[in-house]
Amino acid sequence: MQQIPNLENDDFIEKYQVKGQLGRGSYGAVYQVIDPNGQIYALKCIYKSRFKEVNGQVGNLIQNEVDALQKLESQYIVKLISTFYSDYQGESLFCILLEFCEGGNLLEYLIQQQDTFNQQNAIIFFKQILQGMKEIHQKRIIHRDLKLANILIHKDQIKIADFGFCHILNSDTSQINLNLGTLGNQAPEVLDDQPYGLKSDMFSIGVILYQLLFLAYPFSIKNQETFLDEVSNSNPPSFKKNGRKVEQYLEDLLTKMLRKDPANRLDWTDLFKSKLFQNSYSCILKMIQRNFWFINNR
Known part of the structure; x- marks a missing residue:
């Protein structure tokens, strides 16, 4: 067989x-x-x-x-x-x-659209990923294999997929020990065979944001030793790969998401307080104000 x-x-x-x-x-x-x-x-x-x-x-x-x-x-x-x-x-x-998701996965999409894919596109996809991951973590589920190839596209909307390595934490457990996932996307504590929890996914989410913005991995994926060395000694990573530049608030966000120590890594509360979402609120507020101006001045 x-x-x-x-x-x-x-x-x-x-x-x-x-x-x-x-x-x-x-x-x-x-x-x-x-x-x-x-x-x-x-x-x-x-x-x-x-x-x-x-x-x-x-x-x-x-x-x-x-x-x-x-x-x-x-x-x-x-x-x-x-x-x-x-x-x-x-x-x-x-x-x-x-x-069924007819648009393939996000890795394939980025390869096809790399010449036109920009910061605005990255933020749109990233916010959708965050909305999906927020519910996953609210249900105390660690995905453990977050990567571009496991994020599908359906009708111009992302769908987080492949829960084959996931773990559901019970009420008495906040951490587990089992080295699963994909090199380059795994959090360093997972590779180090240390206990890990939901914050391990936050590192992987940071890797995905970096890839969306720079079309590259933040750290070397040559082998496990090189990866861990760069996470320890070359962190934050370079923010000038492939000739791309991003706004300072995105660099700050990545720096906090990719920290080696999960205790110092960004959490959901701070993430939704970040400028990434303040910008969304500001844009919505401006749109509402423009609509009111139009109505009042017709």
Whole structure:
């Protein structure tokens, strides 16, 4: 048996017809499927037999993903439609049916739009990511694999996806120990095998903002040692990559989000008090004032 399901185009999984593969991960693959009514979905498939691997850790991760998606309702998070088991070539598949996002992922989008993607575009996407992540953290969920490739685009709106590494904190726990994620996006405390909590995601969010603004990683991803050295000794990172410059308040925001020590890293309260959101309020206020002026002077 193959480790990851390899479905063929036009295969059927229950009533869903496979139209192509969207991606592959450590334990499963995601396919574009269509139902008898012509509705398109994304279908994540994992062999049930793999649930027992790593002392049952694989099964726990898959259950965490489903539990997390069932808790989340934000328009900026990919929606869970249903889960079910299905037989495929004599093997039992566990299937997660998800909302389909036709725009691909944010990494692909940035590569395609790099010549025209600017600070204003970055801020629009980033604020949507923050709205989704705010609900995730309010539900005490650590995503643990936040990166551009796991943020999808649907009708010009972002959708945070791939909760395969997430962890739901219980009422008695604020930190965990398990090195999961992607080098370059992981917080240093995760790589150092130190206890970590929700603030680890804040580091990853900072990496994403940096990538949106500069189209590059803030620190070297050559290897783990080089990455940790730069986080420790070259922090804050350069704010002049790829010939791009940003406003000072964004540099200040990145500096606080990418701090090595999670205790000193920016939290949600300070983030929403930052100039990033003050600017939004100011723009809305000016728009309201202009509308009142227009009404009163007609």
